Amino acid sequence: MANPHARQSERKYSVRLARATDIPQVIAIDTENTALPKAEYWEDLFERYNSRPTELDDDTQPKSVKRYRFFLVACDGDTVLGFIIGEVRAWEFGSPPCGWIFAIGVRAGTRQGGVGHILLEALNERFRKAGVNKVRTMLARDDTLIMSFFRSQGMMAGPFIQLEKDL
Ligand SMILES: CC(C)(COP(=O)(O)OP(=O)(O)OC[C@H]1O[C@@H](n2cnc3c(N)ncnc32)[C@H](O)[C@@H]1OP(=O)(O)O)[C@@H](O)C(=O)NCCC(=O)NCCS
Known part of the structure; x- marks a missing residue:
């Protein structure tokens, strides 16, 4: 009999590229997490990131086809448990190509x-296959949950600082 207390990572679920049919669940998860519904934003992201049906590790694709943008979901059957979005960016702020979450x-x-953890590892694996060996992200200083999560995954303060001013 399945152990109901087993960690999700020990249970059966898959990480794959998000599909159009996943987006309502992504929107619902984000709305619950941030209390700020933004359906248009997620639909637009999906359009830009996953509407072309190519996958970096899909052997049916020509080797010259490289995918640099990833919108991934972790699913248990048809239920979306979580999502992660990232892409490889090159030479912005003078930085060599690296993965951004x-x-x-x-x-x-x-x-x-x-x-x-599984989502982050799946994204990192795709970044590695895209040829980069560094991953970065940005977060609000007071978001201790996200900070705890990324720190637990081995991410540390980097060499850049963010500047801004009111306009
Ligand atoms: C941050 C978040 C993605 C973590 O997802 P998760 O599936 O709970 O993470 P995991 O179970 O893989 O946890 C990995 C590690 O993160 C850390 N962590 C996770 N939740 C934590 C919490 N509530 N407090 C402290 N550390 C925590 C732990 O070190 C954990 O390792 P452990 O289980 O061995 O202790 C999830 O809490 C979330 O979606 N939060 C809201 C995100 C949000 O608001 N996003 C909008 C801005 S981008």
Whole structure:
């Protein structure tokens, strides 16, 4: 009999490229996490990131086809447990190509079960296959949950600082 207390990472679920049919669940998870519904934003991201059906590790694709943008979901059957979005960017701010993580979210009832870790590892694996050996992200200083998560995954303060002013 399955252990109901098993970590999600020990249970059966898969990480794959997000599909159009996943987006309503992504929107629902993000709305629950941030209390700020932004359906248009997620639909636009999906359009830009995953609407072309290529996959870096898909052997049916010509080797010259490289995918640099990834919108991934962790699923248990048709249920989306979490998502992560990132892309490889080159030479911005003088930086050699590296992976950037823009967003991560795990369904509230599924947290602290390893889903965030599995999503990050899946994205990092795709970054490695795209040829980069560094991953970066940005987060709000007072977001201790996201900070704890990324620190637990081995991420540390980098060499850049962010500047801004009111316009
Ligand atoms: C951050 C987040 C993605 C983590 O997902 P998760 O599936 O719970 O993470 P994991 O179970 O893989 O946890 C990995 C590690 O992160 C750290 N961590 C996770 N949740 C934590 C918490 N509530 N407090 C402290 N550390 C925590 C732990 O070190 C954990 O390792 P451990 O289980 O061995 O202790 C999830 O909490 C989330 O979606 N939060 C809201 C995100 C959000 O608001 N996004 C909008 C801005 S991008």
